[in-house]
Amino acid sequence: MEDLKLHGSIFSPFTCRVIWALKLKGLNFECIEEDMTNKSDLLLKYNPVYKKIPVLVHGGKPIVESSIILEYIEETWPQNPLLPVDPYEKAVARFWSKFADDKSLTLYGFFVKVGEEQEKAVQEGLEILRNLEEHGLGDKKFFGGETIGLADVGLGWIAFWLDVLEEIVGIKLLEESKFPRLFEWTNNFKEISIIKENLPDRDEMMAIMKSRH
Amino acid sequence: MAEGDVKILGGWASPFVMRPRIALNIKSVGYEILEEKVGVKSDLLIKSNPVYKKIPVLIHGDKPICESLVIVQYIDETWSSGPSILPSDAYDRATARFWAAYIDDKWVPALSGIAKAQGEEAEAEAVKQLLAGTTLLEEAFQKCSKGKAFFGEDSIGYLDIALGSLLGWIRVTELHGLTILDAEKTPGLVGWAENFCADSAVKEVMPETGKLVEFAKMIFAKTKAPPST
Numbered sequence: 001m002e003d004l005k006l007h008g009s010i011f012s013p014f015t016c017r018v019i020w021a022l023k024l025k026g027l028n029f030e031c032i033e034e035d036m037t038n039k040s041d042l043l044l045k046y047n048p049v050y051k052k053i054p055v056l057v058h059g060g061k062p063i064v065e066s067s068i069i070l071e072y073i074e075e076t077w078p079q080n081p082l083l084p085v086d087p088y089e090k091a092v093a094r095f096w097s098k099f100a101d102d103k104s105l106t107l108y109g110f111f112v113k114v115g116e117e118q119e120k121a122v123q124e125g126l127e128i129l130r131n132l133e134e135h136g137l138g139d140k141k142f143f144g145g146e147t148i149g150l151a152d153v154g155l156g157w158i159a160f161w162l163d164v165l166e167e168i169v170g171i172k173l174l175e176e177s178k179f180p181r182l183f184e185w186t187n188n189f190k191e192i193s194i195i196k197e198n199l200p201d202r203d204e205m206m207a208i209m210k211s212r213h
Numbered sequence: 214m215a216e217g218d219v220k221i222l223g224g225w226a227s228p229f230v231m232r233p234r235i236a237l238n239i240k241s242v243g244y245e246i247l248e249e250k251v252g253v254k255s256d257l258l259i260k261s262n263p264v265y266k267k268i269p270v271l272i273h274g275d276k277p278i279c280e281s282l283v284i285v286q287y288i289d290e291t292w293s294s295g296p297s298i299l300p301s302d303a304y305d306r307a308t309a310r311f312w313a314a315y316i317d318d319k320w321v322p323a324l325s326g327i328a329k330a331q332g333e334e335a336e337a338e339a340v341k342q343l344l345a346g347t348t349l350l351e352e353a354f355q356k357c358s359k360g361k362a363f364f365g366e367d368s369i370g371y372l373d374i375a376l377g378s379l380l381g382w383i384r385v386t387e388l389h390g391l392t393i394l395d396a397e398k399t400p401g402l403v404g405w406a407e408n409f410c411a412d413s414a415v416k417e418v419m420p421e422t423g424k425l426v427e428f429a430k431m432i433f434a435k436t437k438a439p440p441s442t
Contacts, residue, residue: 049315049349063307065314075303087290091278098280099264131264 004029007043008054009036010200011208013157014066015054020153021070023194025077029056067097070150082150093150096136096143100154103128107158110173111165111213118171125173132158133182141188152189159186159195164205168213219244222258222270224251226428228378229281230269231418235374236288238414240295251432282313285374299371305357309364312353313375320346321379324393327386328433340391350376351399358401362408369412377409384422385429 006022006029008015022029034043034053046055046062055062056069063072074082083090107128109121132155136143143151158174166172176183189195219237221244223230237244249255254266261270261277271278271287278287289298300306323343330336357364357372364372383393383406394402410419 058304061304063304063311065311068307068310068314071310072303072307075306087287088273088276088278090290091283091287094283094286095278095280098283135264 002027002029003059005032005057006030006054007032007034007040007046007057009033010198011205012053013161014052016198016200017066017153017156018054018056018069018073019198020156020194021073021082023198024080024082024148025073026079027073027077067101067154070097070153074150082144082148082153084144084149093144096132096151097154099131099136100151104157107162107173108165110171111169111209122171122173126178129158129174129179129182133179137181137185139181142185148189148192148195152185156189156195158182159189160199160202161205161209164202164209168206168210218274220272221246222249222255222261222272223247223268224249225420226381226425227268228382231378231381232281232374233269233271233284233288234418235369235378235414236285236298238418239298239369240288240292242288242292242295252435281378282317282371282375285371289371296368297370298365298374300365308353308357309370309372312350312357312364312372315346316350316375316379320350324379324382324386327391328429343393347393347399347402351402354401354405358405363405369409369414373405373409377406377415380406380410381420381422381425385425388422388426 004022004027006015006018008018008031010016010019019031032042034040036053039051043053043055044051046057047064050064052064054066054069055064056072057063058072058076063069070082083093106121107125110118110125113121136151140146142148143155162174166174174183174186190199219242221230221233221237223234223246225248234244234246247255247257249258249268258268258270259266261272262279265279267279269279269281269284271284273287273291278284285298300309320343323339323346326339327336327343330339353372354364357366359366361367363369364376369377387393394406396403409415
């Protein structure tokens, strides 16, 4: 029995990445809900540099930063792999996983900005989606090929959280007509049972995001 | 693997380009460097890295790999019979990846923030952030090195490459009177820097500080806003 604890919140897409990876690997773990407005002493001890969720604690040792946690999970429990064996394909997966990390704040921009800044954020968001559609996904069903991989898990927030934000703000970025393959990817991604069973309640998510708008 | 099969699209002054070069040197893999001209992106660069259009790009055969630390990991996994670059233990790997990401996400922006800062107050704040980060890196060094010369212990590893590639630019910034690697406050890093620069995988690719100063002058003349007074 692995000694695994995950400090996080189902409402955080970064925590969900880790939940999905752990569940895909068939691992049991304890979920410790963290309130980011009132951070626990344990969280501050485990993640003194960033003070953020998620934190995975394995046998008492903390691992932080969701993408790094995913690689740790992949290397420690190789069953149901999230990364291909071929080093080049691995590099491609890591590139898009990093893209997901580097661009998520920019993509979120249209939700938090107003006026001219919001218009600019919308354009930047569309550029991100264009890159994913044309260079990331191409003709593949998932970024990982026939099955989901590291990059799909990293980009998963686009499949669920993005349209919640779009609805609140009244601006649609991911239109089916503009990004048909990426749009289909969001449907395929949400159909995967592990993902479907481990998404936050949409109404609750709406309420939380509305309060942040 | 024939030398012609491995190319790096890069620039001599870029610390990010230095990273895959050090990694290939560690693996004793020959490569050709295709120097990108400053301010002009070649067709090959745009085709190989359509998303970011940035250096470095490693082209292995006909396959392009982008993002310096992704490239370093690719090199480690492809030429697996050579000395290892990432640690063998999964937890140590996570630690190395954490600090390398910290360097790129927080420390490098703090370093370049000093040069870009407008006014004394902004510059002082940038310096404060950088030095706080350097203290963290000293602590990381003490933990990771386990008393040995490098973050990777006996030999240069992933985290050494991530931070060491910046030493040229660290020296340039120090020429302006700021001590970043301090013999009293960060003694581990001071010793580490010397060992890193003396390593055979690094020596030939680390640019001379003087040349970087000239390069910086040229770049800043193009981009820095004139003084507000």
